[in-house]
Amino acid sequence: MAPIDRKFIERALASPVTRRKFLQGLLVSGALASMPGGLLKAVTSEAGITYEGKYQVFRNACPRNCYDTCSIKTYVKDGVVQFIEGAPESTFTAGALCVKGFSYWRRAYSPDRIKYPMVQQGRGSGNWKRVSWDEAMTRIAKKILEIKKKDDSLLGLGLTKYSGNFGITNYGVEGMMSSLGYTTRFVGTPCWPAGIDAQNYDLGNMWCNDPEDFVHARYAILWGANPAWCSVHTMKFIYEAQERGAKLVVVDPVFSQTAAKADEYWRPNTGQDGALALGMCRHILDKGMYDKEFVTQHAVGFEEFAEYLRREVTVEWAAQKSGIPAQDIAKVAEEFATAKPATIWIGYGLQRHVNGGAMVRAIDALVAMTGNVGKVGGGARYGHLYTWGFNYHALIQKQPEGSKGYVGATGPMGEFDTGQGAKAAKYSDRAVNINQTARMILETNDPPVRMLWVSCKNPFSQDFDLTMLKKAFKKLEMVVVVDQFYNQTVEQADIVLPVTTLLEEWTQNVSYWHYWMSLNEQAIKPMFESKSNIEIAALLSAKMNQLSPGSCTFSPKLNSKKWMEMEFNKGIYDLFGIKSWQDLRKGPVKAKLASSAAWHDYKFKTPSGKYEFKSDLCKEHGHQALPEYLANRKPYAPYRLLTPHSKFNIHSQFQNLDWMAEFNPEPFVYINPKLAAKKGIADGSLVKLSSKVGEMQIKAKLTDNVAPDTLLMYEGWFNKNPYNVQNMVDDTSADMGKWKTGAPGVAIHDQFCDVNPA
Numbered sequence: 001m002a003p004i005d006r007k008f009i010e011r012a013l014a015s016p017v018t019r020r021k022f023l024q025g026l027l028v029s030g031a032l033a034s035m036p037g038g039l040l041k042a043v044t045s046e047a048g049i050t051y052e053g054k055y056q057v058f059r060n061a062c063p064r065n066c067y068d069t070c071s072i073k074t075y076v077k078d079g080v081v082q083f084i085e086g087a088p089e090s091t092f093t094a095g096a097l098c099v100k101g102f103s104y105w106r107r108a109y110s111p112d113r114i115k116y117p118m119v120q121q122g123r124g125s126g127n128w129k130r131v132s133w134d135e136a137m138t139r140i141a142k143k144i145l146e147i148k149k150k151d152d153s154l155l156g157l158g159l160t161k162y163s164g165n166f167g168i169t170n171y172g173v174e175g176m177m178s179s180l181g182y183t184t185r186f187v188g189t190p191c192w193p194a195g196i197d198a199q200n201y202d203l204g205n206m207w208c209n210d211p212e213d214f215v216h217a218r219y220a221i222l223w224g225a226n227p228a229w230c231s232v233h234t235m236k237f238i239y240e241a242q243e244r245g246a247k248l249v250v251v252d253p254v255f256s257q258t259a260a261k262a263d264e265y266w267r268p269n270t271g272q273d274g275a276l277a278l279g280m281c282r283h284i285l286d287k288g289m290y291d292k293e294f295v296t297q298h299a300v301g302f303e304e305f306a307e308y309l310r311r312e313v314t315v316e317w318a319a320q321k322s323g324i325p326a327q328d329i330a331k332v333a334e335e336f337a338t339a340k341p342a343t344i345w346i347g348y349g350l351q352r353h354v355n356g357g358a359m360v361r362a363i364d365a366l367v368a369m370t371g372n373v374g375k376v377g378g379g380a381r382y383g384h385l386y387t388w389g390f391n392y393h394a395l396i397q398k399q400p401e402g403s404k405g406y407v408g409a410t411g412p413m414g415e416f417d418t419g420q421g422a423k424a425a426k427y428s429d430r431a432v433n434i435n436q437t438a439r440m441i442l443e444t445n446d447p448p449v450r451m452l453w454v455s456c457k458n459p460f461s462q463d464f465d466l467t468m469l470k471k472a473f474k475k476l477e478m479v480v481v482v483d484q485f486y487n488q489t490v491e492q493a494d495i496v497l498p499v500t501t502l503l504e505e506w507t508q509n510v511s512y513w514h515y516w517m518s519l520n521e522q523a524i525k526p527m528f529e530s531k532s533n534i535e536i537a538a539l540l541s542a543k544m545n546q547l548s549p550g551s552c553t554f555s556p557k558l559n560s561k562k563w564m565e566m567e568f569n570k571g572i573y574d575l576f577g578i579k580s581w582q583d584l585r586k587g588p589v590k591a592k593l594a595s596s597a598a599w600h601d602y603k604f605k606t607p608s609g610k611y612e613f614k615s616d617l618c619k620e621h622g623h624q625a626l627p628e629y630l631a632n633r634k635p636y637a638p639y640r641l642l643t644p645h646s647k648f649n650i651h652s653q654f655q656n657l658d659w660m661a662e663f664n665p666e667p668f669v670y671i672n673p674k675l676a677a678k679k680g681i682a683d684g685s686l687v688k689l690s691s692k693v694g695e696m697q698i699k700a701k702l703t704d705n706v707a708p709d710t711l712l713m714y715e716g717w718f719n720k721n722p723y724n725v726q727n728m729v730d731d732t733s734a735d736m737g738k739w740k741t742g743a744p745g746v747a748i749h750d751q752f753c754d755v756n757p758a
């Protein structure tokens with residue numbers, strides 16, 4: 001393919017229409033309902049492509065790890081994207097995107113994209129050389145074959161992949177690994193595992209109400225959630241609930257943009273949310289305001305829970321632990337128990353603590369004992385995977401004949417059987433903890449991880465304990481990174497491969513929050529020499545088989561569109577009421593739910609079939625059977641460090657785009673003026689942060705939005721900026737997560753550091 005010249009990109013990036021819409025995106029959380037829907041009238045449709053006026057219109061879906069998973073319409077003229085907007089057909093997206101979404105096509109046409117396969121001579125040297133796809137694949141395939149020869153298995157080949165692109169076809173990366181042999185997989189999730197386990201113990205699955213039914217709530221507590229930044233589309237339903245008379249309470253250690261919209265704001269001591277919820281439960285119990293029918297007919301263990309509350313919990317104790325006055329706890333508890341329906345949205349930050357799972361269970365219990373589970377407008381909302389029933393063909397590729405793998409319990413310390421018994425043994429991939437990438441690379445042996453494939457992930461921005469990560473990468477013999485931009489992880493790679501953006505590939509998206517499904521059509525040809533993950537897998541397979549016939553089972557003839565077609569099944573079609581995926585070309589569709597309320601039939605998936613205030617399974621897994629108070633991590637430095645999401649990025653994505661940099665050009669540490677005065681720190685001055693993991697220098701911004709004992713830095717990656725918040729964060733595990741995701745969560749918000757003028 002001929003390279004795309006700079007003038008073409010400049011032309012594509014010059015549209016004033018898109019910039020206006022981007023600016024609207026900055027205001028989206030406050031003015032979502034007034035955003036325009038379809039801008040242009042559809043006039044004709046042919047050969048599967050829709051035309052509106054002079055534009056070809058394509059369906060896309062935001063594949064980032066974002067609650068909203070927006071349905072997108074992309075307008076193309078002469079092969080160039082002119083602008084994009086939210087799909088008006090989805091009542092969730094409702095024609096609007098967030099500030100990040102409106103910048104999408106800036107991303108596709110960014111001159112900073114990785115354009116070609118490149119090889120770095122000396123990791124971290126910056127001495128990059130452009131190579132052909134064939135040469136890149138030859139180098140990679142030769143290394144894989146070398147590892148196989150040396151170890152008699154491919155466990156020395158590791159895959160670390162996460163949520164950089166949730167498009168369903170990207171699971172082809174896992175399929176590619178399987179089709180090479182049994183490999184080492186970094187499993188688990190840094191996002192939400194402790195809460196997943198907690199909800200599974202209580203309810204038997206993780207399943208939340210349709211966020212659109214927020215409008216029916218009479219009382220809503222957003223507990224550690226900041227949708228004004230992280231789920232802008234849900235805000236309109238919350239606003240509508242408020243307009244209908246609902247009270248909104250926000251509980252957050254940071255006074256967020258969402259908190260600014262609340263009727264009442266609580267800033268509890270971080271990590272004491274469990275105590276706060278239990279204090280509310282005790283008050284509701286004492287007042288007899290709990291739902292007697294629910295706890296006797298649809299739940300088990302309530303008496304034991306009540307006994308625990310009477311024995312161990314008082315409202316005063318909860319006040320002392322959380323810092324929220326006892327009378328406020330009592331008042332909100334009573335309001336919550338008497339407003340019907342009432343709901344709590346449990347944010348993911350809340351469970352990123354060493355006691356995170358226990359805290360989620362305490363909040364679940366509060367919702368359950370007040371009879372708000374299974375109610376339209378109620379529920380303990382966390383997330384769901386209800387609509388994710390695809391075939392995942394990509395995941396289930398067969399290993400080549402004779403492949404050897406891991407035997408025994410999964411985990412880095414198990415035995416690898418290379419002896420006589422190996423033939424008859426049931427092999428598997430070797431699973432290691434994704435939340436301890438560095439530690440796993442360093443500690444995993446027999447065989448060691450020799451080569452790492454990094455996909456949909458930027459570990460040098462998002463993983464923990466950077467010093468350890470640097471050391472771990474030194475142990476690796478080859479690092480291949482597949483990405484769109486030169487980020488910190490690419491800097492540490494031997495080979496980088498350019499991958500397509502959502503506008504350049506076929507795929508399919510559903511949400512873990514709402515219940516819509518969207519097709520993602522290829523709107524433009526891949527820029528430069530980028531390829532989809534499926535095409536990369538197919539290329540590697542062809543090269544492997546050329547060098548060593550039979551060494552890879554991945555079909556070299558497959559492409560993203562074919563994979564996408566293979567992912568659908570009758571179950572998905574029936575759930576969404578469509579006959580073919582082609583129906584999605586007309587727009588997104590919503591699952592046909594019997595009710596917007598999760599658990600509306602009270603058929604819980606727990607062992608007892610009821611809501612379990614007391615979970616024997618939870619106890620079997622080493623936790624408390626009841627949702628008891630669990631202490632927070634002991635501070636190891638004077639100030640707590642919080643590192644949540646910013647409005648301008650999703651993890652390490654978006655912040656590097658030109659428009660984003662214009663509005664949010666540099667990172668800061670946010671400090672309460674009282675702490676700043678004590679330390680002699682002026683607004684805008686340079687400060688030095690130090691933790692047991694690392695040090696960094698950064699400018700201070702003074703704000704009352706954080707508590708005097710807390711420092712706040714937003715995570716992300718600022719292009720060409722050495723800022724890396726994860727310099728300061730270690731890899732300590734949360735209490736839960738291993739059961740359902742394969743590895744415990746990570747206590748990202750149980751971090752501490754000191755601050756001083758630089």
Ligand code: SF4
Nearest residue numbers: 062066069070098101
């Ligand atoms: S980042 Fe979230 S809100 Fe923004 S466009 Fe993507 S899915 Fe929508």
